Amino acid sequence: MTNHSDSIDPTDPIDEPAVTLRTPAELADALPYLLGFRPENSVVLIALQGPRGRFGGRVRLGIPERAEDWPAVAEQLAQCLMSGCERRSVRPDGVVAFLCQEPGGSAGDTSGLSGRQVMERLRPLAQTLRTACGDLDIPVLEAVCVSDGRFWTYCCPDQRCCPADGTPLPPAGTSVLAAATAYAGRQVGPDQGKLRARLKPWRTAAAAAQESALHAAAVALVPRILDEGGHDEVAEETLDLARRLMARLAAAPPKPDLLDADLQDDELLAHDEAAAVILGLQDRTTRDRAAEWMEGQEARSALRLWRALARRCVGPFYEHAAAPLTLAGWVAWSLGDLIEGQEALTMALAADPHYTFALLLYPVCGADDDPEPIRRILRGERAQREPESAVAEGASTTDDASQHLGAVDHLSPAVSAAASVPTGSSRPVGPDVGFGADAGAGAGAPTEPEARTDTDIGSAPRGHRRRSRPSARTTRPSGGAGTGPRNRRPAVRRDTRSDQ
Numbered sequence: 001m002t003n004h005s006d007s008i009d010p011t012d013p014i015d016e017p018a019v020t021l022r023t024p025a026e027l028a029d030a031l032p033y034l035l036g037f038r039p040e041n042s043v044v045l046i047a048l049q050g051p052r053g054r055f056g057g058r059v060r061l062g063i064p065e066r067a068e069d070w071p072a073v074a075e076q077l078a079q080c081l082m083s084g085c086e087r088r089s090v091r092p093d094g095v096v097a098f099l100c101q102e103p104g105g106s107a108g109d110t111s112g113l114s115g116r117q118v119m120e121r122l123r124p125l126a127q128t129l130r131t132a133c134g135d136l137d138i139p140v141l142e143a144v145c146v147s148d149g150r151f152w153t154y155c156c157p158d159q160r161c162c163p164a165d166g167t168p169l170p171p172a173g174t175s176v177l178a179a180a181t182a183y184a185g186r187q188v189g190p191d192q193g194k195l196r197a198r199l200k201p202w203r204t205a206a207a208a209a210q211e212s213a214l215h216a217a218a219v220a221l222v223p224r225i226l227d228e229g230g231h232d233e234v235a236e237e238t239l240d241l242a243r244r245l246m247a248r249l250a251a252a253p254p255k256p257d258l259l260d261a262d263l264q265d266d267e268l269l270a271h272d273e274a275a276a277v278i279l280g281l282q283d284r285t286t287r288d289r290a291a292e293w294m295e296g297q298e299a300r301s302a303l304r305l306w307r308a309l310a311r312r313c314v315g316p317f318y319e320h321a322a323a324p325l326t327l328a329g330w331v332a333w334s335l336g337d338l339i340e341g342q343e344a345l346t347m348a349l350a351a352d353p354h355y356t357f358a359l360l361l362y363p364v365c366g367a368d369d370d371p372e373p374i375r376r377i378l379r380g381e382r383a384q385r386e387p388e389s390a391v392a393e394g395a396s397t398t399d400d401a402s403q404h405l406g407a408v409d410h411l412s413p414a415v416s417a418a419a420s421v422p423t424g425s426s427r428p429v430g431p432d433v434g435f436g437a438d439a440g441a442g443a444g445a446p447t448e449p450e451a452r453t454d455t456d457i458g459s460a461p462r463g464h465r466r467r468s469r470p471s472a473r474t475t476r477p478s479g480g481a482g483t484g485p486r487n488r489r490p491a492v493r494r495d496t497r498s499d500q
Helices: 024-035 067-087 115-135 176-183 192-197 206-226 231-250 258-267 271-280 284-290 296-311 315-334 338-351 356-366 372-385 398-405
Strands: 006-008 019-021 042-049 054-062 094-100 140-147 150-153
Touching (some): 019 176, 024 054, 024 140, 024 150, 042 115, 054 067, 094 115, 115 140, 115 150, 192 338, 206 231, 206 315, 231 271, 258 296, 271 296, 271 315, 284 372, 315 356, 338 356
Antiparallel strands (some): 006 019, 042 054, 042 094, 140 150
């Protein structure tokens, strides 16, 4: 068995006690505490720094389905980890690699496989990762596979300490690191599957009614948005309706259980209301103004609305989820929830790999950069348009924010043409739902996709092009809210719900 003396301080302050991890079992148990959630179908690289092997930057990416993609992904991950560490002026002295995949997972054909078979299937990926890191003069000191409640190490051939059938993972919450994390006041967030479930489209009978409402909204709104005279009118209608929906959500405090909270929010929105906001957000300028709802109670209500709208992008309107998912990722990140921010942005790029706003936010959120420079830009934009809404001391002009952004490596304001930032190697790999760079660096792409214009509205559904103009509603319309969302998902508890 490979022994390590890898010290980690879960809370970073130097006066906190360090926890030393010496075995693959301790490393496997530590992974959820290092990331803040339990990864699924993921390859994770974590840098070790200094003579004591302190954990540093980390990157995560979904395991590609095709084995022929593994070399490019391994090279990309190694480069991302290196560049992320170098931005902090600390070169990694070693790497610990984790491969996490359950039997029956989404990457490749793993249905019917045992945990051991999954481990053997991923062995070439582990070797490719070791080669890619070695090419950068970063040794992989340990490579661990976690599957089916067990773990294996690819670095120790001695079956006396590392049996071929793997070693059971210790019970959750029983390790020294778990105790130290709890003592520090930190908790491991929900599994990736549970995070995604809050943002995934409906898959039950209610989805049909929502899809019909989306078709009707596309027929009514898209011609108006594309018409020079109707664009501004639709933008104001969209933002006004979104504000009313946020006020409605704010008046209903969220329930403690995540599933119950989402169901409650779903019942508070009518199908045609949701459809109108979803279609309106496909316009870039309207979406950018909605991104200004990023702080305080306003942001909490907005996040609930963006989650609910993402769940309603059903059927052929799945690509339209890129807008509410990106807004959800941005607001979650702005509120300090880095994990949900990363997951939502990952899903936004799965819905539309060329969605510019998500492409710009994705690498800086993945690198755990400070969102404050972007908030300053948005405050400045709002202050110029709505002086009464500006925070007198905190608001800055776009030019001031852009100067500040110039001092932050590759940070993009996403909504300001004044700050031009290259995205190049900071784009994620392909449209896989599983991809993501989590706390060390943005994941780069081996190819450079052509950017899609954010104003490409209604491209998926093609309905009859009628120029009907729906009147703005000030009350909830009948036939939508409270009549379907309860049927959209099985009535099971959140902890037993399957990730579809």
